[in-house]
Amino acid sequence: MPAADPAAPAIDHFWAVIPAGGAGTRLWPLSRSSAPKFLHDLTGRGRTLLQDTHDRLAPLVGDRFVVVTGTAHREAVLGQLPQVAPERVLAEPAPRDSMAAIGLAAAVLEREDPDAVMGSFAADHVIPDPGSFAAAVRVAAGVAREDWLVTIGIEPVFPSSAFGYIHLGAPLAGHPGATEVREFVEKPSVRTATEYVATGRYRWNAGMFVVRPTVLLDLLARWHPEFAGALRTVAADPGRLDELWPGLPKIALDHAVAEPAADAGRVACVPSAFHWDDIGDFDSLAALLGSSAEQVSVLGDEALVRAVDASGLVVPSSGRVVAVIGLDDVVVVDTPDALLVTTRARAQDVKQVVEGLKADGRTDLT
Amino acid sequence: MPAADPAAPAIDHFWAVIPAGGAGTRLWPLSRSSAPKFLHDLTGRGRTLLQDTHDRLAPLVGDRFVVVTGTAHREAVLGQLPQVAPERVLAEPAPRDSMAAIGLAAAVLEREDPDAVMGSFAADHVIPDPGSFAAAVRVAAGVAREDWLVTIGIEPVFPSSAFGYIHLGAPLAGHPGATEVREFVEKPSVRTATEYVATGRYRWNAGMFVVRPTVLLDLLARWHPEFAGALRTVAADPGRLDELWPGLPKIALDHAVAEPAADAGRVACVPSAFHWDDIGDFDSLAALLGSSAEQVSVLGDEALVRAVDASGLVVPSSGRVVAVIGLDDVVVVDTPDALLVTTRARAQDVKQVVEGLKADGRTDLT
Numbered sequence: 001m002p003a004a005d006p007a008a009p010a011i012d013h014f015w016a017v018i019p020a021g022g023a024g025t026r027l028w029p030l031s032r033s034s035a036p037k038f039l040h041d042l043t044g045r046g047r048t049l050l051q052d053t054h055d056r057l058a059p060l061v062g063d064r065f066v067v068v069t070g071t072a073h074r075e076a077v078l079g080q081l082p083q084v085a086p087e088r089v090l091a092e093p094a095p096r097d098s099m100a101a102i103g104l105a106a107a108v109l110e111r112e113d114p115d116a117v118m119g120s121f122a123a124d125h126v127i128p129d130p131g132s133f134a135a136a137v138r139v140a141a142g143v144a145r146e147d148w149l150v151t152i153g154i155e156p157v158f159p160s161s162a163f164g165y166i167h168l169g170a171p172l173a174g175h176p177g178a179t180e181v182r183e184f185v186e187k188p189s190v191r192t193a194t195e196y197v198a199t200g201r202y203r204w205n206a207g208m209f210v211v212r213p214t215v216l217l218d219l220l221a222r223w224h225p226e227f228a229g230a231l232r233t234v235a236a237d238p239g240r241l242d243e244l245w246p247g248l249p250k251i252a253l254d255h256a257v258a259e260p261a262a263d264a265g266r267v268a269c270v271p272s273a274f275h276w277d278d279i280g281d282f283d284s285l286a287a288l289l290g291s292s293a294e295q296v297s298v299l300g301d302e303a304l305v306r307a308v309d310a311s312g313l314v315v316p317s318s319g320r321v322v323a324v325i326g327l328d329d330v331v332v333v334d335t336p337d338a339l340l341v342t343t344r345a346r347a348q349d350v351k352q353v354v355e356g357l358k359a360d361g362r363t364d365l366t
Numbered sequence: 367m368p369a370a371d372p373a374a375p376a377i378d379h380f381w382a383v384i385p386a387g388g389a390g391t392r393l394w395p396l397s398r399s400s401a402p403k404f405l406h407d408l409t410g411r412g413r414t415l416l417q418d419t420h421d422r423l424a425p426l427v428g429d430r431f432v433v434v435t436g437t438a439h440r441e442a443v444l445g446q447l448p449q450v451a452p453e454r455v456l457a458e459p460a461p462r463d464s465m466a467a468i469g470l471a472a473a474v475l476e477r478e479d480p481d482a483v484m485g486s487f488a489a490d491h492v493i494p495d496p497g498s499f500a501a502a503v504r505v506a507a508g509v510a511r512e513d514w515l516v517t518i519g520i521e522p523v524f525p526s527s528a529f530g531y532i533h534l535g536a537p538l539a540g541h542p543g544a545t546e547v548r549e550f551v552e553k554p555s556v557r558t559a560t561e562y563v564a565t566g567r568y569r570w571n572a573g574m575f576v577v578r579p580t581v582l583l584d585l586l587a588r589w590h591p592e593f594a595g596a597l598r599t600v601a602a603d604p605g606r607l608d609e610l611w612p613g614l615p616k617i618a619l620d621h622a623v624a625e626p627a628a629d630a631g632r633v634a635c636v637p638s639a640f641h642w643d644d645i646g647d648f649d650s651l652a653a654l655l656g657s658s659a660e661q662v663s664v665l666g667d668e669a670l671v672r673a674v675d676a677s678g679l680v681v682p683s684s685g686r687v688v689a690v691i692g693l694d695d696v697v698v699v700d701t702p703d704a705l706l707v708t709t710r711a712r713a714q715d716v717k718q719v720v721e722g723l724k725a726d727g728r729t730d731l732t
Contacts, residue, residue: 029689030662180597277453306719309712323395323719326712327693332705338687340699346675346692351674353689363688 008059008134011141013115016057017105020050020069020077020123021095025366026281026347028354029338030315032366038123039076042279044289044299049279050080050123054260056130056283057121058083060106060137067123068092068101073357093245098207099227099256102249103220106213107235113327117144119210126288132274139177139272142212148172148268149219149261150210151181153203155273159193162280164254165203167196172268183265185342203271206278208252219257219266224249282331282340283347286313296324312344338365374425374500377507379481381616382423386416386435386443386489387461391732392647392713394720395704398732404489405442408645410655410665414444415645416489422496423487424449426503432474433489434458434467459611464573465622466614469586469593471577473601485576486619490642492654498640505543506576508637512548514538515585515627516576517547519569521639525559528646530571530620533562540635547633549627569637574645575619585623585632591616591620592599646728648706648717649713652679657710662690678710704731 024037031037038050047055054065065084069077071091078089090108092101102120109116119137127133141149153166164187169180184205188196196202209216221228230244249256261267279285289297296307296314304316306323312330316322322334331347333340340350357366379496390403391709397403404416413421419454420431431450435443437457444455458473468486475482484504493499506516518530530553552572554562565706575582587594596610615622627633644649655663662673662680670682674690678696682688697713699706706716723732 029687086375102682247506306722307576308718315614321395321700321723321728323704323706325706325708325715325719327696327707330436330707332692332707334705336686338689339698339705340689340691341693341696341698342689342691343693349691352674352693356672357687362687 009139010062010064011060011117011138012112013064013117014061014063015064015066015109015113015116015118016051016054016267017102017109017118017120018050018057018065018067018123019098019101019105019120020067020073021092021098021101022122024124024279025354026350027279027285028350028366029335029340030317030333031210032354033363034072035076036073036124037279038074039080041059042285042299043126046252048080049126050077053121053123053125054081054083056127056133057119059130059140060119060134066090066105066118067121068105070095085283093242094248096245096248097242097250098253099220099233099251100245102253103217103231104225104234106211106216110213110232110320111235112148112218114214116213117210118213118216119208120212121208122206122278125206125276127263127274127276129274132272136177136272136274137210137269139175142176143178143268143270144210144212144215144252145213147215149215149258149266150178150268150270151175151207151258152206152210153269154206154276155271156202157206157275159190159197160204161187161190161193163278164197165193165202166269168201168203168269168271171238174270178268178270180265181262181269183262184254203269204276206253207254207275209258216257219261223260224251224256281347281350282313282333283344286329286331286344289313291329293328296330374504376428376430377426377483377504379430379479379483380427380507381430381432381475381479381482381484382420382427383468383475383486384416384419384423384431384433384486384489385467385471385486386433386439387458387464387467388488388490391720392492392716393645393651394716394732395706396683398586398720399729400438401442402490405439405446405646408651408654409663410490412694414446415441415492417492419487420449421488422445422493422499426485426507430615432456432471434471435489436461442592449706459608459615460521461610462614463616464619465586465593465617466597466611468575468619469583469597470600472577472582473597476579476583476598477601477685480580482579483576484579485574487574488644491572491642493640493642495640500639502543502636502638502640503576505541509541509544509634509636510576510578510581511540513581514580515581515624515632516544516634516636517624518572518576519575519635519637520572520642521637522559522563522568522570523641525563526570527553527556527559529553529644531559531562531568532571532635534569534635534637541634544634544636545678546631547628547635549576549628550620550633568615569635569671570642572642573620574676575624582623583600585627590617590622591665617715645714647716648679648699648708649710652695652697652710655679659694660663662696 024031172178291297385617538544657663676690
């Protein structure tokens with residue numbers, strides 16, 4: 001892996017594709033359908049996750065961005081990313097999972113720039129060290145130019161059962177820092193994950209793919225020819241988007257292309273050690289913000305929080321004073337119309353509450 | 367103790383004095399200086415504690431009420447008690463503790479009704495069985511007419527260290543159900559309280575006093591002659607209230623009169639077994655509302671609360687949805703400008719937060 005070089009120029013013909021979707025249900029009531037996770041500043045540094053993603057990629061692509069988001073969020077995305085040309089913010093009429101979103105961007109780029117290499121990076125991940133990230137992407141782009149589907153594999157920090165894993169193969173000839181991929185494996189049990197981590201041959205699958213658009217679509221055409229055909233038709237004639245979109249399969253890129261392509265020996269990996277977090281729930285967010293056993297972490301205005309003998313995470317986003325007394329690892333998320341009180345250990349169960357609210361027709365809150 | 371008779375007429379010349387003071391700091395953010403405990407409906411039955419106190423006493427006194435409250439709360443008291451004549455709602459220019467408040471009412475009544483017997487009952491206590499309460503007051507009023515200072519002693523339910531105790535003496539001749547009082551004792555340790563309770567000769571001091579106004583003032587004059595003189599002067603010439611009030615000692619009736627009067631053999635007690643609660647903090651409130659290990663008690667609109675594997679108390683008084691997941695014995699109090707999250711065990715420490723806010727000049731919140 002080459003060292004990061006912040007002064008390095010953008011990569012020729014390299015395009016960033018940012019799928020900006022997903023409600024982030026487990027971050028309710030902060031994140032919700034009307035204002036999903038990627039539109040929020042979850043690090044407290046004044047930029048939203050979407051803006052952070054843009055900023056991290058800009059040194060690599062210049063102004064070559066394509067964002068794919070839901071119709072409902074296009075205005076918000078344009079507002080947060082004034083640097084991105086409006087015609088580069090594609091609106092999905094309805095969510096069809098990652099293959100449709102990223103495939104649409106690939107089909108558009110295939111026509112626009114025959115020499116394009118694209119890198120797809122979710123709008124709602126956190127990577128505190130953009131230099132190490134950039135170094136990995138540069139290696140990946142070089143490999144992708146030789147028609148590999150390249151994924152960036154994150155070195156596991158602990159045996160997580162919340163992520164899929166990439167099983168590394170042999171070193172890739174001619175590309176120091178890259179390997180072949182033997183297979184992608186689904187989210188394992190903690191026990192299996194522990195075995196994976198012990199081997200040193202598994203990496204977290206963070207859903208980062210670097211690939212030539214044509215390679216991606218041709219791979220898709222191999223297993224889902226009609227899907228690839230529909231995407232290319234829409235790219236050629238955007239007027240048919242509304243007609244063809246509802247018929248596209250709801251499938252993740254991993255299942256539609258990456259897994260079978262790995263079996264076919266077409267996938268490479270750039271194993272990387274930078275810190276990465278998808279902030280899946282408030283427990284992850286508390287960890288990211290450096291929550292300690294001694295005091296609460298505050299995302300927002302610390303002056304609003306009065307904590308006595310408490311630890312965990314407090315998000316005072318309604319402007320009200322929040323007093324927390326005598327609770328360890330607590331999670332308190334205060335918004336103008338809804339309040340969540342739970343623990344870091346139960347952070348996953350926020351989903352249950354959101355499902356209950358949806359079942360009761362409280363779409364105003366979800 | 368005679369059985370309760372709900373159809374019994376009011377007691378001749380019997381007056382209810384309701385000192386309506388105290389901020390109820392440990393019930394913050396529900397209770398605060400601008401809207402103290404007694405102005406709130408803490409039982410969820412649609413009447414505030416003040417209104418409940420009035421309703422409990424009305425069958426005993428008819429319209430003979432005197433309420434003593436702070437200048438800031440007089441309007442609110444009048445609004446909640448339209449049945450009480452405005453001239454019977456006395457305003458203290460500043461809080462001077464219970465002796466001044468109750469003594470002022472006594473001095474006013476002494477002039478108004480020479481045959482008066484008064485019963486003083488705090489505005490913010492809860493007594494679920496008004497019939498048993500009334501029966502005890504009727505006995506007490508009979509004893510008080512013979513110039514005793516009479517207190518109603520509550521049978522201890524557990525060895526509380528939060529209340530003072532009344533040490534009972536011999537039965538009072540001619541008054542079945544009444545005893546002499548040997549002494550008042552300050553809040554004991556739990557160990558001492560346990561010993562008290564085991565003897566069967568101690569009762570909780572709930573601060574309920576029944577007495578002829580003249581007897582109360584004459585007893586006060588015995589140990590604090592200037593204090594009694596000032597109160598009688600103000601009653602004779604209300605125009606001098608603002609001048610004399612600031613000079614009155616800040617002292618509780620218990621210390622100023624009841625304790626020395628007991629030593630002088632002038633105090634009687636009517637021991638009673640009705641349930642009584644001063645709702646000192648959110649732990650008491652949770653118990654009062656029947657909080658169980660299985661589910662949260664809600665004071666307010668239950669439809670606003672989404673609880674999963676939680677127990678304790680939730681007060682959703684801002685209109686927002688409150689979700690609580692995986693916390694036992696939790697206390698969540700949601701108001702429009704402040705939120706409290708704690709546990710029943712730490713309910714006492716709410717005081718610390720209020721003191722901190724006061725120290726920071728946040729009088730808007732306290």
